Amino acid sequence: MPRLLPWLLRQAKRQSPNLAALLPACRDIRSARNELRWIEQHVHETTRRVSHSSRRVRELCQSRGRGVPLQYVLGSQPFGHLDIKCRPGVLIPRPETEAYTCHLVDLIKKGQIPGLNPARGEREVNIVDFCTGTGCIPLLLFASLQRWATRLNVLGVDIADAALRLANDNVHHNEELGNLSVNQLQKLQISRVDVLNDADLEALAAMRWDVIVSNPPYVSQRVWDYGHGQLGYSVRKYEPKLALVPGQGIAVPDGWQHQDVFYARLLDIAAMLRPKAMLLELGDEAQAMSLQPPAPGYGVETLLWDVEVARGRFETLNGTIQEVYAQVLRLNPHFKLPEDPPVARGLNRKRSTVRCGNWPLTSKDRIQEGINYLRRLNGAPRNGPGPSNCGRVSCSYNAAIWWCNDNTVPKTLDSWNWIADSAQHILNTCAPGANMVSGQNFESGNWNTIVRRDSC
Numbered sequence: 001m002p003r004l005l006p007w008l009l010r011q012a013k014r015q016s017p018n019l020a021a022l023l024p025a026c027r028d029i030r031s032a033r034n035e036l037r038w039i040e041q042h043v044h045e046t047t048r049r050v051s052h053s054s055r056r057v058r059e060l061c062q063s064r065g066r067g068v069p070l071q072y073v074l075g076s077q078p079f080g081h082l083d084i085k086c087r088p089g090v091l092i093p094r095p096e097t098e099a100y101t102c103h104l105v106d107l108i109k110k111g112q113i114p115g116l117n118p119a120r121g122e123r124e125v126n127i128v129d130f131c132t133g134t135g136c137i138p139l140l141l142f143a144s145l146q147r148w149a150t151r152l153n154v155l156g157v158d159i160a161d162a163a164l165r166l167a168n169d170n171v172h173h174n175e176e177l178g179n180l181s182v183n184q185l186q187k188l189q190i191s192r193v194d195v196l197n198d199a200d201l202e203a204l205a206a207m208r209w210d211v212i213v214s215n216p217p218y219v220s221q222r223v224w225d226y227g228h229g230q231l232g233y234s235v236r237k238y239e240p241k242l243a244l245v246p247g248q249g250i251a252v253p254d255g256w257q258h259q260d261v262f263y264a265r266l267l268d269i270a271a272m273l274r275p276k277a278m279l280l281e282l283g284d285e286a287q288a289m290s291l292q293p294p295a296p297g298y299g300v301e302t303l304l305w306d307v308e309v310a311r312g313r314f315e316t317l318n319g320t321i322q323e324v325y326a327q328v329l330r331l332n333p334h335f336k337l338p339e340d341p342p343v344a345r346g347l348n349r350k351r352s353t354v355r356c357g358n359w360p361l362t363s364k365d366r367i368q369e370g371i372n373y374l375r376r377l378n379g380a381p382r383n384g385p386g387p388s389n390c391g392r393v394s395c396s397y398n399a400a401i402w403w404c405n406d407n408t409v410p411k412t413l414d415s416w417n418w419i420a421d422s423a424q425h426i427l428n429t430c431a432p433g434a435n436m437v438s439g440q441n442f443e444s445g446n447w448n449t450i451v452r453r454d455s456c
Contacts, residue, residue, distance in 0.1 A: 021061040025070075025234075035070060036061065042074045067234045080140045082179050085170050089162040091243035093136040097215055097281060101137050104213065104279055105144040115276040116210050124151040128204065128273075130195050130214040130266065132156030133243060135167030137213055142188040143180040152186040157193035160242060164192055195265055196250065201272065209273045215281040216262035219244040222326070223259075223283075257319055259283075307379035309335060314379070321373045321394045321416075328377075337376040352422070352443055356430035359438035359452035362399040364431050367423065367451050370394030370401050374420040381419060383411045383447070392454070393419055400454035406446045422449040 004023060012020040012029060018039075019032050026032040043056045064073045071077040071086040071093075078084070079093050080102060086092050107113050108125060116125070125145060129138045138156035145152055158164055167190040174180050182188050193200045195216075223231055224245045231244075246261045256264045263280065270278050307324060309315050309332045317324045328335050373394060383391055383405040390404040393416075401423045405411040413419065422441045426449065431437035442448040 018057060018061040021058070021065040024065045025067055035064065038070070038074060039064070067237060069234055069238055072238065077136075079136045080144065082136070082139055082143060082170075082174050083177060084134050084136045084139070085166060085173055086134065087162070087166055088238065089240055090160070090166050091133045091239055093134055097137065098140070100279065100281065101140050101213075102144070104211070105141060107277075108145065108211070109148055113211070113277045122151075123149045125149050125211070126153045126207070126209050127155070127211045127213065128209050129154070129156045130193075130212070130269070131216045131243070131262070132158045132167055132190065133163050133215070135163075135170045135190055137215065138167075138188060138190075139170055139174060139180065141213070142182075142186070143174065146180060146186050150185065154188050156190045157195070158190075159192060159194045160240075162240075163243075164190060195262070195269065201269060205272050209275045210277070212266070212270055212273065212275045212278040214262075214266055214279075216266065217242070217244050217246045218259055218262065218281070218283045220257070220259035221245060221248075257323075304382040306382065307377060320392050320396075321370065321377065322396055325373070325377070337373075352425060352441055354426055354429045354439055354441045356426075356439040358440070359450065360454075361436040361438050362451070362453035363397065364427055364435055364437045366397045366399030367394075367401065367427060367437060370396060370399065371420045371423050371427075374401075374416040374423075377416060379416060381413050381416055385410050390450070393423075393449075395454055398453050398455060400450075400452055402450040402452070404448045404450065406448065411445075411447055418443075419449055423451055426451045 004027070008029070009020060009023060012023050012032065015029075016036070018036055019029070022032040022035050023029075026035055039060045040057055043053050043060065047053050047056050060073050064070060069086075069092055072088055075086060076083050077086050077093050079098050084093055108116065127138070127141055129141075132138060135156045138154045142152065142154040145154075156167055158167065171180075171182075171188060171190060175182065180188065193204070195201070219231060224236060224241065227233060227236055235244075246258060250258075250261050252258050252261050253264045266278070266280060304316055304318050306314050307317055307328060309328050315328075315331060317327045319327070325337075370393070381393070381403065383389060383403060386405040386407050388404060388406060390402050392400055393403045394401040401419070403419050422443055426439040426441050427437055429441075430439040430451075438452045440448055440450045
């Protein structure tokens with residue numbers, strides 16, 4: 001974060017010491033004024049003795065200036081028409097979460113969820129929210145649907161004690177404010193459930209659930225360590241890692257990356273509970289694309305790589321070639337790729353069928369870079385059973401190479417050169433004199449590669 005300009009600090013100090021205290025977090029005078037007004041209002045409403053108010057405002061401004069999230073300083077966050085209490089140790093509700101929760105309410109009311117289109121006389125909806133945190137999602141769903149639904153059952157579940165206490169407090173708090181009213185036909189509950197424990201889910205499986213919602217931990221350890229994207233210093237210092245990063249002790253299913261482990265589990269839960277709809281929050285477009293098949297009718301798998309990270313030492317890694325290379329360097333900082341990639345093996349092109357186009361075009365040069373990467377890494381690729389099971393082999397600068405297995409059993413190749421050759425054939429066939437390319441190459445071994453634009 002860039003340093004504050006000295007003249008900006010001087011200007012803030014001339015107006016108010018509290019304004020200057022807020023400036024390191026707010027970064028500009030206008031934002032600092034807004035936060036100072038909110039803090040003064042909060043202190044006025046919560047401090048009994050007027051003589052203590054000035055000191056309390058000063059303390060809260062100093063805390064905020066050190067980077068403590070404003071929601072923790074004020075103790076609450078608006079969420080729809082609700083007031084959600086916030087405390088350290090529980091993730092703060094985000095505007096994006098509020099937006100998709102309201103969108104879900106609209107879909108339910110308009111009858112736009114397949115299989116959930118109740119008649120006007122009897123409207124029954126059953127919703128479960130996994131990893132509920134503050135309880136903001138189930139509370140807003142319940143409060144927004146209670147006048148519409150005849151029977152309503154909304155359940156928020158979590159494993160963290162701090163989250164369960166706060167979610168229950170938020171239920172009582174919003175009942176007192178008149179934002180929601182629980183009765184025998186309209187139930188809102190907060191319960192302890194470990195989504196990774198089969199025994200905890202048995203009771204849920206005996207009930208009917210129309211909609212599953214979840215904002216699970218989905219941040220990778222690397223993003224947490226280095227603060228990429230919107231995961232800045234304040235989030236990593238003050239908000240709970242447990243709510244953002246899957247624990248290191250959680251077993252990762254074959255074909256999945258560690259940061260996506262909760263999505264794998266939630267899909268298993270959906271197969272068990274059989275809801276009519278499921279809404280999951282993801283970190284960003286790149287993560288969404290990594291979980292999305294490259295084409296309709298295809299599934300997604302995170303590929304496994306048996307890689308020689310040192311002479312005679314092989315490790316099983318996962319992800320794209322770029323992600324695997326980063327993992328290799330962590331295991332062996334002295335690892336170096338060969339300077340010159342091996343020559344193409346020369347597949348039997350008479351048994352290969354290329355279809356050009358039909359996909360978003362991407363940079364031919366970037367795909368070539370990915371192909372060269374593949375040729376330089378020694379190891380064997382593995383893909384799960386198909387048919388139509390795909391994994392992203394390479395993705396950089398929005399240029400992706402996918403490898404798809406159409407066999408009903410797992411597929412292993414003896415070298416990544418096979419995939420590199422297959423992708424190279426797409427480039428040579430579909431873009432001999434062009435800068436942009438997309439296409440799919442069907443190989444004789446009942447597998448294929450796709451070259452296309454993706455988000456990465």
